[in-house]
Amino acid sequence: MSITTKMATSFSTAVNRGGGGLKLQPLKQMLPQLQSKWRELKWIACLLVFTFLLSLFFYHIASRIQPRPLPLPQQSSISDFVPPFITAKPKSNNTNNFEAEDRGNLASILREAAMDEKTVIVTMMNKAYAERNSTFDVFLEGFRVGNGTERLLRHVVVVCLDDKAYSRCVEVFPHRCFMLRATGVDFSGERLFMVGDYLEMMWRRTEFLGSLLKLGYNFLLTDVDTVWLRDPFPRFIADADFQIACDSFNGNFSDNRNYANGGFLYVIANSRTIELYNYWYESRLRFPGKNEQDVINKIKYDPYIKKIGLKMRFLDTTHVGNFCQQNWDITKVCVLHGNCCIGQANKVKDLRQVLEDWTSFLSSEDPTIGFRQPMNCRRSLRRRWSHKG
């Protein structure tokens, strides 16, 4: 988003600059010049018209991107995310080998990361999350200050969506970084802003997770804007196939009317979940322009889900909480998700505050020390609403 805005601005400044230059000369002096330099001006005029049309185009694209969902699929999360912006890679003369190498790489990462029962914790990030002192750092820190969570770090696999995210990941979290290349999407050219490519990337994530199931891996997918304060595994329902967090929990973990949040889900690899992922991924064609969270919230009612016998459950926000909630039980919360927040900086500040409050709680063991409200995130939403009127 910030990229597209920047582009639009730079194009409009180009237009202004061109116009300003012409206005500088008094009109009377300009008229003879106009005639003598008609040829030249014609080109400038053409250029101006072209630039104007181009800027209109970018404005159009930017306005289309505005209400779009976020880097990681949760409606309520930050919106100023940098769309998966894949920098032009130096052309490899051996693309096929590259991909084969990647696959080998993935197999060994999974083997090393998996728990005994072939379960991995998966997160995904782009370069905006990966920046120094930003979301990814807070994510890792959460595991270190959480109670009994540090040992879970070795089971975390980080799927990187661009080169910058990958190189930062390798730097701070070696041996667990995997670069998900966007095959079938042209990221090598100038299509940096395309909404379609962003959605494509989110669907690629669903496809990727489906392929983990086919490889026999259970996974816990967690957005990178979460902090893990306690081990969530003991909270999962033993015989469920697919368990997913929700923004607000209505008290009934089997009630489909809970609105699923795709930012945290735990899936057991079996024929039912493989079928679900196939069906989910194919359903994107029925709901064009929707991300995978929108779509799971539609298809969860489909009779087909019942037919395949999938057992889907919703996780209690007491254990897997989020910033949309008004209060939290610090004595019970396992994972806290920084959604309901606009702006990476706001999110990072408030997630850091959670870690501070948690540390004070641990050192005093005083349960009256709860979490403070995530005010930066709250204000970011209010600003958004007041802009909208």
Ligand SMILES: *[C@@H]1O[C@H](CO)[C@@H](O)[C@H](O)[C@H]1NC(C)=O
């Ligand atoms: C092929 O790629 C390798 C490394 O990717 C590079 O060193 C080599 O120069 C390339 N060859 C050509 C002909 O581009």
Ligand SMILES: *[C@@H]1O[C@H](CO)[C@@H](O)[C@H](O)[C@H]1NC(C)=O
């Ligand atoms: C990281 O960010 C926090 C505030 O979000 C700031 O106080 C701190 O100095 C930063 N640390 C580094 C190393 O930049």
Ligand SMILES: *[C@@H]1O[C@H](CO)[C@@H](O)[C@H](O)[C@H]1NC(C)=O
């Ligand atoms: C931390 O974990 C230990 C071991 O499971 C448990 O006894 C203790 O109560 C936990 N502390 C908190 C604050 O949750």
Ligand SMILES: *[C@@H]1O[C@H](CO)[C@@H](O)[C@H](O)[C@H]1NC(C)=O
């Ligand atoms: C929970 O939801 C399920 C599915 O909608 C329903 O069958 C069940 O009766 C509900 N349980 C309670 C206690 O309301």
